[in-house]
Amino acid sequence: MNEIGRKAERFLNDLFRCAGFELRAYASASAEACAVEITGKDEHLLRSEGGQLLYALEDLLNQIFLSSLPKGARIICDSHGFRAEREVELRAMAQHAAMRVRSTGAPFIFGPMNANERRIIHLALAGNEDLITESFGEGQQRRLKVSLKRTAT
Numbered sequence: 001m002n003e004i005g006r007k008a009e010r011f012l013n014d015l016f017r018c019a020g021f022e023l024r025a026y027a028s029a030s031a032e033a034c035a036v037e038i039t040g041k042d043e044h045l046l047r048s049e050g051g052q053l054l055y056a057l058e059d060l061l062n063q064i065f066l067s068s069l070p071k072g073a074r075i076i077c078d079s080h081g082f083r084a085e086r087e088v089e090l091r092a093m094a095q096h097a098a099m100r101v102r103s104t105g106a107p108f109i110f111g112p113m114n115a116n117e118r119r120i121i122h123l124a125l126a127g128n129e130d131l132i133t134e135s136f137g138e139g140q141q142r143r144l145k146v147s148l149k150r151t152a153t
Contacts, residue, residue, distance in 0.1 A: 004068050005029040008036055008061050008075055021045070034075045036061070046079045051086055054079060055114050087120055094124035097146045098131055107147035112137070118144045 005027030012025035023040035038046060038054070046054040058077040065075060076083075097108040110121065121144055122133045132149045135142055 002029045004065050004075070005034040005036070007068075008034060008065060011061070011064065012036065012038070012057065016040075032073055034069075034073070036075060036077045038077060038079045043079045047082050050113075050117075051082055054082060055116070086117070090117055090120045091124045094121045094146075097121075098125055098128060101131060101146050101148055105148060107145050110144045110146075112141050112143055115142075118142070121146075 009025045009027040012023075016023040016025070021040070021042045023038055023042050023046070026037045026039070028035050028037075036058075038057075046057075054077055058075060061075040061077070062069070069075070093110070097110070100106075101108050110118075113121075118135050122135075125131055125133050125146060130149055131146055133144060133146050135144050137143045
């Protein structure tokens with residue numbers, strides 16, 4: 001994983017330089033994952049729009065290095081704890097959706113989300129026996145719906 005981390009770091013730093021971004025990537029590796037921390041003056045670009053650019057870079061790296069990664073391993077990109085902050089935000093959004101579905105009885109549909117964000121919401125609501133979560137849609141327009149579980153009568 002160390003070699004993959006070095007290649008991913010080098011790839012991103014070349015990309016940032018060519019694009020004129022003031023960003024710098026630093027990779028560290030474990031047996032299961034390669035973590036890439038990205039910092040610099042332009043990191044606000046990575047965090048805007050719910051982290052779309054950060055997640056896009058992560059997806060790009062995972063596609064590029066897919067054949068070199070051990071089975072089940074992934075490259076994970078972050079910038080100053082954005083992922084942890086976003087997870088807290090998504091869990092709060094999940095609880096808000098649950099309260100709204102229970103109070104109105106109507107399903108709550110989130111806007112388009114990437115697979116990682118949908119997974120966080122699915123897991124946040126998994127222990128609620130009265131609710132069901134399901135993903136629907138295709139590609140970048142995939143969404144998540146929270147609704148009341150129907151009881152058999």
